[in-house]
Amino acid sequence: MNGKVALITGVTGQDGAYLAELLLEKGYIVHGVKRRSSSFNTGRIENLYQDPHEKDARFFLHYGDLVDSTNLIRIIQQTQPDEIYNLAAQSHVQVSFETPEYTANADGIGTLRILEAIRILGLEKKTRFYQASTSELYGLVQEVPQSETTPFYPRSPYAAAKMYGYWITVNYREAYGIHASNGILFNHESPLRGETFVTRKITRAVAAIKLGMQNCLYLGNLDAKRDWGHAREYVRGMWLMMQQDEPDDYVLATGETTIIRDFVTRAFQEVEIDLEWRGEGVDEQGVCKATGKVLVAVDPRYFRPTEVDLLIGDPTKAREKLGWTHETKWDALCAEMVQADLKIVAKEQRRNDAG
Ligand code: NDP
Numbered sequence: 001m002n003g004k005v006a007l008i009t010g011v012t013g014q015d016g017a018y019l020a021e022l023l024l025e026k027g028y029i030v031h032g033v034k035r036r037s038s039s040f041n042t043g044r045i046e047n048l049y050q051d052p053h054e055k056d057a058r059f060f061l062h063y064g065d066l067v068d069s070t071n072l073i074r075i076i077q078q079t080q081p082d083e084i085y086n087l088a089a090q091s092h093v094q095v096s097f098e099t100p101e102y103t104a105n106a107d108g109i110g111t112l113r114i115l116e117a118i119r120i121l122g123l124e125k126k127t128r129f130y131q132a133s134t135s136e137l138y139g140l141v142q143e144v145p146q147s148e149t150t151p152f153y154p155r156s157p158y159a160a161a162k163m164y165g166y167w168i169t170v171n172y173r174e175a176y177g178i179h180a181s182n183g184i185l186f187n188h189e190s191p192l193r194g195e196t197f198v199t200r201k202i203t204r205a206v207a208a209i210k211l212g213m214q215n216c217l218y219l220g221n222l223d224a225k226r227d228w229g230h231a232r233e234y235v236r237g238m239w240l241m242m243q244q245d246e247p248d249d250y251v252l253a254t255g256e257t258t259i260i261r262d263f264v265t266r267a268f269q270e271v272e273i274d275l276e277w278r279g280e281g282v283d284e285q286g287v288c289k290a291t292g293k294v295l296v297a298v299d300p301r302y303f304r305p306t307e308v309d310l311l312i313g314d315p316t317k318a319r320e321k322l323g324w325t326h327e328t329k330w331d332a333l334c335a336e337m338v339q340a341d342l343k344i345v346a347k348e349q350r351r352n353d354a355g
């Protein structure tokens with residue numbers, strides 16, 4: 001045990017699960033905030049669950065929501081954290097066009113609620129704060145690669161809300177001396193990635209097509225380019241930011257960008273299906289070379305009102321100041337995700353077959 005106490009909002013999400021695991025390994029007492037849900041939402045942290053009645057339990061969950069400052073103040077007061085990682089968010093860019101007000105409330109004002117709680121409780125000198133900022137802040141391309149000094153130009157309600165979160169974090173650092181840092185993280189994925197983000201949607205569909213459970217994968221814009229890294233490596237970067245003497249803002253990225261289409265091709269290769277791309281725009285299709293079957297088609301429903309075309313990050317500052325580097329390349333990440341989804345889909349198939 002290292003005696004430190006961490007509080008993670010968004011503990012049930014992809015990053016929350018990896019971060020909780022990392023902090024427990026490092027000997028922290030970890031408190032996580034989870035939302036009340038009518039269905040099960042703790043699947044990603046099942047392996048970390050500890051009976052709170054056990055004397056040596058170090059992982060605790062609390063009900064809470066970023067849109068409710070009363071619970072945030074109460075949880076922070078009760079847990080007296082040394083480090084708060086604010087990972088909770090309505091994190092889906094396309095969904096933010098459908099729920100812009102809620103997204104602003106949770107992702108923007110939610111960040112303020114936590115910072116204010118730290119201030120109200122007089123924890124400015126004790127509690128360090130990490131804000132989950134995003135490469136979506138760069139939006140419309142201003143400069144490549146994108147670094148801490150690249151101007152922001154948000155292109156969605158999600159990015160606009162996160163822009164508020166970014167600046168209010170900087171402001172509370174400067175105004176009240178809180179050790180508050182922004183991690184400007186480029187896309188990071190894993191087998192724990194939510195199933196509606198493009199990488200996981202692809203790897204799951206590839207597994208389902210391979211096992212005969214799905215016929216075709218429908219996607220939106222195949223031309224967007226993303227800088228994809230592994231989530232497990234990125235949460236280490238978050239922790240490193242919190243260990244620095246001085247708070248600061250850092251980009252975490254791989255420095256390599258990949259077009260969505262190539263990720264799809266690579267994912268199918270993993271199950272020994274060679275794809276050929278035919279047609280253009282909404283008529284573009286991914287066709288199996290061996291059988292001529294259409295396995296990928298475009299559905300304009302997944303186009304966004306405004307798109308972020310190109311993300312490629314420059315992680316030099318994180319490398320030099322934090323000693324952070326990434327290891328997993330996008331194609332290895334893709335392969336890992338497909339292999340994990342093959343297991344999941346096969347299990348679902350067995351369950352279905354058993355009735
Ligand atoms: P996920 O969508 O997997 O997880 C989001 C988490 O936030 C879930 O635990 C979710 O709960 C919770 N949550 C959502 N709304 C609220 C709310 N109103 N109050 C409390 N909790 C809430 O996201 P990731 O793990 O991928 O990302 C973590 C953070 O990092 C997010 O803030 C995201 O915007 C940001 N980010 C992510 C990047 C990525 O590539 N993954 C890149 C850059 C930034 P539930 O499980 O109940 O839905």
Ligand code: GDR
Nearest residue numbers: 091093134135136186187196197198199219220221224302
């Ligand atoms: P992004 O991730 O918007 O970058 O946000 P997402 O995987 O949703 O989209 C990446 C790109 O793929 C294109 N795309 C599709 N996207 C989805 N979800 N579904 C599709 O069918 C599809 N077809 C094509 C998108 O148009 C886009 O260009 C993620 C989230 O984790 C944010 O919370 C985080 O801040 C950023 O990454 C960095």
